[in-house]
Structure formats: structure tokens, C-alpha cells
Amino acid sequence: MPRFAANLSMMYNEHAFLDRFAAAARDGFEAVEFLFPYEFPAADIKQRLDDNGLAQALFNAPPGDWAAGERGTASLPGREDEFRRSIETALEYARVLGNDKLHVMAGLIKPEQSRAAHREVYLKNLAYAAQAAQADGITVVIEPINTRDIPGFFLNRQDDAQAICAEVGAPNLKVQFDLYHCQIVEGDLAVKLKRDIKGIGHIQIAGVPERHEPDLGEVNYPYLFSLIDALGYDGWVGxxxxxxxxxxxxxxxxxxxxxxxx
Structure with a gap:
């Protein structure tokens, strides 16, 4: 039976952020995830987790200037020092919140920029992040994202993400498999889950194409939930x-x- 985590960046927006933890717990969730915790002291978030009996499943490392449109710095040449500082900040929060998965966003690439140069930086930064996280027992995850939602995002395909993890070679670097993004870019979800399950560190879901509840749209989630169980995945499903x-x-x-x- 899948273990579901409520994403508090998208769900429960009827409530102020710190009140969403209680709302999720009232509805029966045992865990939560969200994009970024950095507007709040880690101790305040930890208190909400403890008060409501919730586990923290995942959050993202700082992504650069989100308000200005940046979507990660891991693949951006010239931003390596900033990236390393962002990992240290994220790990400080993870140590308090207790999650063992940390999502690192790749960032954007312009058509005129060198993909090879971005990939070289990406590999080095991911190796650094994985090594830094290893002492705390934290797995770093990378996520292919569709370019309809985030035009120009560097990482889009599951096979590319798996190849990058293999090239880095860190045991605590895995892929965040978001079935919504994968369906838009590639489809063939069941085959890719079977192919890649050993390299998947976290799973996320949403209905396709509108990104509403997973019972709306073109994806047969009950079938996929049964498959995820059969494949032995025991992590959270965000x-x-x-x-x-x-x-x-x-x-x-x-x-x-x-x-x-x-």
C-alpha cells in the first residue's frame, strides 16, 4: 500500500503555511513535503511536524532567485560557490526536520548555451552534494521536469537522469520520479517504473494534464499504485x-x- 505525503506547497493553500500541517494530519496524512522551508525557522516547522505526528518526506535545496524565475543552480556555470552554500543551508534544515531525501533542482538553460558545459557543472555539483549529504544519511534526488511547466529546464527525461546518477556514481544520488512530468514528456510510465525502480529515490503524482487530483485525467493511478507496491518501493509518494x-x-x-x- 503506497505511503502518501501531502505536498504543502500545492495542497491546503486555504490555510497559512504553518497551519497546513495540522490540516494534512486531520485528513489522515502521515507525512508531508513542500518546496522550500527557508522563510521559517527550522525549529518552528519541526514543532508543527511533532505536534501533528507527521514525518518530513522531502524538500528542495535553495533554488537561486525563485521570484526572478530561477529554478535551481546545480547546472549553472559560474554559480558553484552559491550552490555549495545552498547545500549547506538545506542540510542544516534537514538535520532538524529529520527528512532523508533532498531534492536539488538543475536550473534553466538557454538555447544558445552549451549543454555540455552545463552537464559538466551539474555532475560536479551533484557529486559535491551527495558527498556532503552522505554523513547525515541523506539521499539527494534529481527530478526531470517537463518544459511545458518550466520552459528551458535542463533535465527532462528519466533515462538522462538515471545516466547522470550512474556517471556520478554516488550511492545516495537517485532520481525523483514525478509521474506527472514523465507522462507529459515521455509516457510509458509502467515500463519506466519497472526499468528504473532501483534508481528511484522518491515518487510524486498528479493528474494529467491539468495537475489536479490523480483521479482526474488520463493516467490510471490505481494500476500504477499496485505496480509500485509490486516493485517493492517503500518510500513516500508525494x-x-x-x-x-x-x-x-x-x-x-x-x-x-x-x-x-x-
């Missing part, structure tokens, strides 16, 4: 979707799973 209406009102799809787990 619900990274935008509720079509209220968050709690749209949770009919998950209640049978939560009831079975309880």
Missing part, C-alpha cells in the same frame, strides 16, 4: 498537485488507501 476545489473536498481518491493503512 501528492504534488493543485486541488481543483478545496483540498479536503478532493481527497475522495485517497481515503480508501488511508483507511487500509490505518
Amino acid at each position: 501528492c504534488e498537485y493543485r486541488p481543483r476545489a478545496g483540498t479536503s473536498e478532493g481527497l475522495g481518491w485517497i481515503r480508501p488507501y488511508l483507511k487500509a493503512r490505518s
Whole structure:
């Protein structure tokens, strides 16, 4: 039975951020994830986790200037020192929050820029991040993202992400498999899950194409949930979707799973 984590950056936006933890717990979630914690002291977030009996599944390392449109710095030439500082900041939070997965965003590449140069920087930065995280028992994950949602994102395909992890060769560097992004770029989700399961460190879901609840759209999630179980994946499945209406009102799809787990 999959273990679901509520993504508090997209879900429960009816509430202030620190109040979303209690809302998720009331609906039966046992874990949460979100994009970034850095606007709040780590101790304040940890208190919300503890008060509501929640595990922290995942969050992202600082992505550069998010408000200005940046979406990560890991592949950006000339930003290596900033990237290293961002990893140290993220690890400081992870030590407090207790999560063992950290997502590192690749960043954007312009058509005129050298993909080879970006890839070289990406490999070196990921090797650094994995080594820095290893002492804390943290797995660094990289995520292929579709270019409809984030035009120009450096990493788009599952096979490329797996090849990068293999080339870096760190045991704690894996792929964050977001079925929503993969369906848009590649499809053939079941085959890719079977092919890559050993290299998958975290899974996320959303309906396709509107990124609403996973029972809306073109993807047969009940089949994929059964497959994920059969493949032996025991990590969290992050619900990274935008509720079509209220968050709690749209949770009919998950209640049978939560009831079975309880």
C-alpha cells in the first residue's frame, strides 16, 4: 500500500503555511513535503511536524532567485560557490526536520548555451552534494521536469537522469520520479517504473494534464499504485498537485488507501 505525503506547497493553500500541517494530519496524512522551508525557522516547522505526528518526506535545496524565475543552480556555470552554500543551508534544515531525501533542482538553460558545459557543472555539483549529504544519511534526488511547466529546464527525461546518477556514481544520488512530468514528456510510465525502480529515490503524482487530483485525467493511478507496491518501493509518494476545489473536498481518491493503512 503506497505511503502518501501531502505536498504543502500545492495542497491546503486555504490555510497559512504553518497551519497546513495540522490540516494534512486531520485528513489522515502521515507525512508531508513542500518546496522550500527557508522563510521559517527550522525549529518552528519541526514543532508543527511533532505536534501533528507527521514525518518530513522531502524538500528542495535553495533554488537561486525563485521570484526572478530561477529554478535551481546545480547546472549553472559560474554559480558553484552559491550552490555549495545552498547545500549547506538545506542540510542544516534537514538535520532538524529529520527528512532523508533532498531534492536539488538543475536550473534553466538557454538555447544558445552549451549543454555540455552545463552537464559538466551539474555532475560536479551533484557529486559535491551527495558527498556532503552522505554523513547525515541523506539521499539527494534529481527530478526531470517537463518544459511545458518550466520552459528551458535542463533535465527532462528519466533515462538522462538515471545516466547522470550512474556517471556520478554516488550511492545516495537517485532520481525523483514525478509521474506527472514523465507522462507529459515521455509516457510509458509502467515500463519506466519497472526499468528504473532501483534508481528511484522518491515518487510524486498528479493528474494529467491539468495537475489536479490523480483521479482526474488520463493516467490510471490505481494500476500504477499496485505496480509500485509490486516493485517493492517503500518510500513516500508525494501528492504534488493543485486541488481543483478545496483540498479536503478532493481527497475522495485517497481515503480508501488511508483507511487500509490505518
